[in-house]
Amino acid sequence: xxxxxxxxxxxxxxxxxxxxxxxxxxxxxxxxxxxETTNKNGEPAQAQAQTQTQSAAEQSESVQKEEPxxxxxxxxPSKDVKRGAKRAKIAKPQTGTExxxxxxxxxxxxxxxxxxxxxxxxxxxxxxxxxNFSNLEDAFEEGGELHGKKVYLFGCTEPQLxxxxxxxxxxxxxxxxxxxxxxxxxxxxxxxxxxxxxxxxLPMKQMKxxxxxxxxxxxxESQVERLKSQIFILRCTQRRAGLKHLKLERVKKFEYCLPxxxxxxxxxxxxxxxxxxxxxxxxxxxxxxxxxEFDEPEEMADKLVxxxxxxxxxxxxxxxFVKEKVREGKKNNREAREARKKAIQxxxxxxxxxxxxxxxxxxxxxxxxxxxxxSQVKSPFINRYYGKAHTVF
Numbered sequence: 001x002x003x004x005x006x007x008x009x010x011x012x013x014x015x016x017x018x019x020x021x022x023x024x025x026x027x028x029x030x031x032x033x034x035x036e037t038t039n040k041n042g043e044p045a046q047a048q049a050q051t052q053t054q055s056a057a058e059q060s061e062s063v064q065k066e067e068p069x070x071x072x073x074x075x076x077p078s079k080d081v082k083r084g085a086k087r088a089k090i091a092k093p094q095t096g097t098e099x100x101x102x103x104x105x106x107x108x109x110x111x112x113x114x115x116x117x118x119x120x121x122x123x124x125x126x127x128x129x130x131x132n133f134s135n136l137e138d139a140f141e142e143g144g145e146l147h148g149k150k151v152y153l154f155g156c157t158e159p160q161l162x163x164x165x166x167x168x169x170x171x172x173x174x175x176x177x178x179x180x181x182x183x184x185x186x187x188x189x190x191x192x193x194x195x196x197x198x199x200x201x202l203p204m205k206q207m208k209x210x211x212x213x214x215x216x217x218x219x220x221e222s223q224v225e226r227l228k229s230q231i232f233i234l235r236c237t238q239r240r241a242g243l244k245h246l247k248l249e250r251v252k253k254f255e256y257c258l259p260x261x262x263x264x265x266x267x268x269x270x271x272x273x274x275x276x277x278x279x280x281x282x283x284x285x286x287x288x289x290x291x292x293e294f295d296e297p298e299e300m301a302d303k304l305v306x307x308x309x310x311x312x313x314x315x316x317x318x319x320x321f322v323k324e325k326v327r328e329g330k331k332n333n334r335e336a337r338e339a340r341k342k343a344i345q346x347x348x349x350x351x352x353x354x355x356x357x358x359x360x361x362x363x364x365x366x367x368x369x370x371x372x373x374x375s376q377v378k379s380p381f382i383n384r385y386y387g388k389a390h391t392v393f
Contacts, residue, residue: 106137106216110176110363113155114209114236116189118172119255120243126157126172129371135393136176136363140231145361145391152179152211154234154259156383164372173374177259177382177389178361182354184211184232190260190385191253201260207253208238234259261385264343265355276329280318286310290322292329297322362389 110133139146157172179185189207192199204210214231243251274293280286286309297319304310367373380388
């Protein structure tokens with residue numbers, strides 16, 4: 001019994017060992033078959049595995065390029081996108097082209113000219129409208145009155161009641177006066193008003209005014225010294241911010257300024273005037289005009305006493321004051337005539353010709369929808385020194 005049992009155990013063990021050897025042989029045959037198949041295709045099995053791995057990686061990368069990660073911030077490109085990759089262009093909305101008119105060469109000429117005699121608190125009101133001075137610009141063009149000539153410009157304002165946008169309003173109208181002359185018409189400023197007892201003739205520079213060359217827009221970047229300017233403007237360098245540091249009398253002087261001009265070949269109207277201004281220093285002061293050709297001192301004094309404008313005990317003092325003013329007036333007239341004759345005698349022939357050929361042109365704003373129409377309020381009168389303009393535009 002024991003021998004038979006051992007024999008069977010050996011047979012079973014032999015069968016198991018044989019089956020293991022057969023499985024190993026079968027596995028080797030399959031491997032050999034796979035190698036033969038690989039050799040037939042010309043590629044090793046390992047290379048095929050690598051190729052499959054690379055293909056899967058490329059597919060994953062392409063998916064990442066097309067779909068950014070969810071944790072990326074909105075509006076930012078994915079970090080996996082290559083730097084050299086081009087971004088898609090966003091089309092901008094098309095808008096209409098804007099055109100701005102070219103600035104004219106002398107467009108700001110009238111604004112650069114200082115409005116002499118205008119009250120400081122009224123200067124801003126002068127520029128509240130878009131005044132049109134194209135007539136002044138055209139005068140310097142070829143064929144214009146001022147073309148190719150040496151011209152000196154000064155400004156002033158004329159308060160007038162004008163109609164604009166359905167209502168009448170007192171408006172400071174800007175005016176530009178052009179003086180055609182080979183040399184400056186004057187280097188002085190006259191200061192006079194009803195409130196002042198006597199006029200003053202001062203150098204322009206004392207009132208911070210002077211003639212300066214005007215540079216057209218197209219030449220603004222050039223050196224002034226190289227330009228042979230034919231246009232000179234009256235400019236004031238007094239800043240409004242500095243007025244608060246001045247005395248009231250000094251500030252008022254600017255408001256009473258008038259561009260001064262002395263024409264030796266035209267007899268001054270003051271030389272023929274027989275009227276003197278009387279400002280009698282009493283309380284209250286007495287102001288009146290006295291014409292020595294038609295008035296009598298005593299007769300005027302009686303009228304003032306009757307009107308209770310002059311105290312009766314001041315009558316004699318007033319009469320003496322008037323007579324003294326008359327003597328001063330006659331003396332001034334005589335000296336003015338003598339000075340004019342002397343100036344003509346000492347004047348060169350060139351200067352005489354210049355004074356005799358000097359012309360004055362007065363420019364008002366042209367009609368415009370942006371400003372009041374001033375065509376009905378034009379006047380040739382400039383001021384008491386210049387008299388009337390030869391031509392009004």
